[in-house]
Amino acid sequence: MDLAVDDLLKFYYYLRLTRGLEDRVIKLYRQGKVLGGCYVGTGEEAISIGSACALEPDDVVAPSHRDLGVHLVKGVKPKEYMANYLGRRTGPTRGRDGNIHFGDLSHWIIGFISPMADGIPVATGAALAFKIRRESRIAVAYFGDGASSRGDFHEGLNLAAVLTLPILFICHNNQYAYSVPLSRQMAVQHVADRAKAYGFPTRIIDGNDILAVYEATKEAAARARSGGGPTFIECKTMRMRGHAEHDDASYVPRELLDEWRGRDPIQGFEGYLRERGVPEGRLKEVETQVFKEIEEAVEFAEKSPFPDGLEALEGVFAE
């Protein structure tokens, strides 16, 4: 598959932007400016970005808590992300929910909620709506290896299979559910082995190779769009930091992290871009651009007002 340099630079831009924003949020967290939990997807950016870039604008996504890249590709602005982390009125939840617990249907993003795997049946229902209305849109549900142990994973994937719905199930297999390694989560080798239970195609790919993710998503999306039903894509990756920033992840073997540090999706992609002969200048441009956007985002967020207490009472019901 031969992508134009501009497409590749778009990937690069989102990879850098995602990594940069999350590194910045970690700083803010350490400075005590972030309340509540601090969740990042360091090392898993290629999964979110490669897949989201393979979708149409009106395809619907249900990202999980390691999918900042999906939000950005779908149109969420860095400043919105920052404002949400800082609990400001200018964030997508107006301070009602924290960190990456947000969504925005104007960008066709279904909001993430904490109970793992809950987004799977919900994304399935979005796909059902498209099928009923004969729209050529698809839905994509994102989740982790841990989430795949939940009943909602089983019920959601089965429903999608039985109704042949246009949906992709994209799993970040980062080898841990909080402190629990795969071996204590499942007695099979791959999360995809679980997905075989539903009767639609499953794939296992290198989640740190953005081109592989893009390609696999494109192919599965085409099938879903043409009535071919769901596809399960297991993206092998590694959670490179703690479950959240409070967690030093001392339970993860050093060697494992070292091995995967050598497989960083951004460094790897940079290497590829150089091979493709993309001039350094273009890469630098992206980095400067990203840096600028991040600082603007932080400034915007920090300058943004907090909501008034009274706003807590608003909007329980739609009118």
Place this chain on the structure above:
Amino acid sequence: MDLAVDDLLKFYYYLRLTRGLEDRVIKLYRQGKVLGGCYVGTGEEAISIGSACALEPDDVVAPSHRDLGVHLVKGVKPKEYMANYLGRRTGPTRGRDGNIHFGDLSHWIIGFISPMADGIPVATGAALAFKIRRESRIAVAYFGDGASSRGDFHEGLNLAAVLTLPILFICHNNQYAYSVPLSRQMAVQHVADRAKAYGFPTRIIDGNDILAVYEATKEAAARARSGGGPTFIECKTMRMRGHAEHDDASYVPRELLDEWRGRDPIQGFEGYLRERGVPEGRLKEVETQVFKEIEEAVEFAEKSPFPDGLEALEGVFAE
């Protein structure tokens, strides 16, 4: 596998007793003597009885709503069953719950409750207790094809697999969940295809062949007892009546029923007994014995007192 004639006649006795009791309950239901729902396992008796006969007395079972045979083999008396159906104080639930929604830990039977598949994690927990206490007992969970669509199926089987617990999962695949045929429940051919997701052995057997069920259970039970972990046994069968007696099952194709009527587990086993040269007399003996027990059971139940209303307040908590 060569079973002694007495063992075979024991199978025959329980087959006849189960069929006879349920036929009798249907009569009572038609006479308006049974309140609430009337659920029977006509045509599926070999699954319950063949498997239960392969267990040790202190193995634990979690039967489902088509498993009267399991209750009987484990030691529940026909009169207890009848009394429960008729809501009498002398039934195992003292009138608090109906039909086959009962259990009795003195016979190592975990009580069935309506939400399908709920018994699966519970039986898994019984197996966990055995593992923790280093007891050589096993647990057996029974359920239908429909139940296998529920999250608790997924969560229970996975937990059993990860902890390598001594448990058997025995599925009555009777091809329907109420009115819903397999094709609308799952996009795979066998329920066992689902169970492959968990990483322990699965088997598919003829659920109408009591010897096949007995053999498969024995073999899996031995493995579980010796630390080999769970086994999934899918028993192919057919629900020969409505979901419950109010349901004429007109949604089931006649041909399908006719085909399976020719494969009745009791008639089939009778044929086998005759081949084995078991004298007619012995069979007749069993039938008279069974007839007697059933009529005694009905008489006992009908003569039994109803609970007093006030008893409704008792026993919410254990002291």
Place this chain on the structure above:
Amino acid sequence: MQKITYLEAIRQALWEEMDQDERVFLLGEDIGTYGGAFKITKGFLEKFGEDRVIDTPLSESGFVGAAIGAALMGMRPVVEMQFADFISCAFDQIVNMAAKYHYRLGDPVPLVIRAPYGGRLHAGPFHSQCPEAWFIHSPGLKVVAPSTPYDAKGLLKASIRDPNPVIYCEHKYLYRHAKGEVPAEDYVVPLGQSDVKREGTDITLITYGAMVEEGLQAADQMSEQGIEVELVDLCTLYPFETDTILASVKKTGKVLIVHEAPQVCGIGGEIAAIIAQEAFRHLDAPVMRLTAPHTPVPFSAPLEDYYLPNAVKIAAKLNELVSY
């Protein structure tokens, strides 16, 4: 006007809403070919087709979650729980996903979950429960519980047209036992309004669902003794309306609240607390409650009869209040 059953009223509401709004569709177990465990959707598959009448696998959390997703895409799903008792299997999707979505993100979740609930059919602990209080206590959900065919039809239409998740509690005993006049033309009964089903001056009786008919019978008995009971039917359990209640209490000074759900943390306690706070000076007697005891719903007839409130028990309580 046509005189129809509560069941038929629900059927008509579904049929008419599906007919006039193609965003409305049905999800549930056995609702298609079979027409539903209570035959409410009989004929719907033939009329509206497989895309809008969907027989799901046995997976409440899965299809409630799917209904939420479809609602977010602008559909108007109506989910049938085969029995309200199984709504607990979808509890997380309802209270965490559906209930909180609009508050957090501002997007509506127009979803109706039909919950066939309640006892008196000798169906035992798992086919008789009253789940309403769990959902009343969960911010972001509306909860409805009609007592008559007229209300059943009008409230279901209002629920389907409402942009929020609504738990529609339909009482199984009323399906065939409640008959009443229902206009042929389209109408709704707005959510959030209670309804005085009987006017009276002496005691206010507050209830809903299957207890309304029992309350009316008790009221007639009292009337023979010259005691006029005013019966307020809550109709919507959340957001419930208090003006009608308080006005009635200020008139009568005595209150009995009746429901079939267990007492502790039920809606009865909530209403009693509100009355005790808002109408304190107007009370001539303590606010009384008559509910099911704090046990599961027992199966056997004598037990369930003892368990459930009914006209006789209501009349007895009313007499207590009279002689207070």
Place this chain on the structure above:
Amino acid sequence: MQKITYLEAIRQALWEEMDQDERVFLLGEDIGTYGGAFKITKGFLEKFGEDRVIDTPLSESGFVGAAIGAALMGMRPVVEMQFADFISCAFDQIVNMAAKYHYRLGDPVPLVIRAPYGGRLHAGPFHSQCPEAWFIHSPGLKVVAPSTPYDAKGLLKASIRDPNPVIYCEHKYLYRHAKGEVPAEDYVVPLGQSDVKREGTDITLITYGAMVEEGLQAADQMSEQGIEVELVDLCTLYPFETDTILASVKKTGKVLIVHEAPQVCGIGGEIAAIIAQEAFRHLDAPVMRLTAPHTPVPFSAPLEDYYLPNAVKIAAKLNELVSY
């Protein structure tokens, strides 16, 4: 006596019960190697081994169901919900399987589910909820909510020794903020008893959990104005004890009930209803409630601060009662 945190008190109760009763074992997410999201079970795996400290897959319904099964086999499982918010994922197993088992079949289900609950940590709608009312309303469950290290340890031991399913609500804010004296020797705080945390003659303040400390602070402020507040800590939310409450109300004639859970169908309404019925003649003012509003728990500090009751708001309500 040792002065320890609420968290340490819970840790000690678990440790001691596991040490003296080998039937006791732990199930939950990240409780083994990691020692639990709040580090309550740190060191347990090393001491008690893999068989009794079990890291489960991410499947609340599965491991709660398994705990029920183990309990039926005579074990004494203690389940840790990583956050109370996820208890909704196991709701069906809790209310249908565990709660109804003994009533139906007479076999005990000695099970404790630890639910780290409550707000004030700016953890947002899914890490701050108060689930207690759902379970209080579900017959067959006991519900406990300690406010001090002493109660936390004694009530957890009592819960583990109780033959019934107990939802043990441990307030996350108190983990490190509540410190207090706890005897070294073995003791229990029996379930079903409320505790007067402060004696007073003028107003009865009824609450539990994290609101007890807030209530005590408010009471001290009132005391400076010469108003003596009696604070009753419910301790056990079901079965709750009313004698202490009613005795206090009869003494003071004025009542404020405070809790962090949403108001509608919360325990506050239940207690208010009971008081309004049982102590009607003794009330000099309406029974008042101060609770969270009927919304999800918001994340941002100003919103959550507005949402939660606290000493200042309690004092204001108490003043309303004074001047009634």
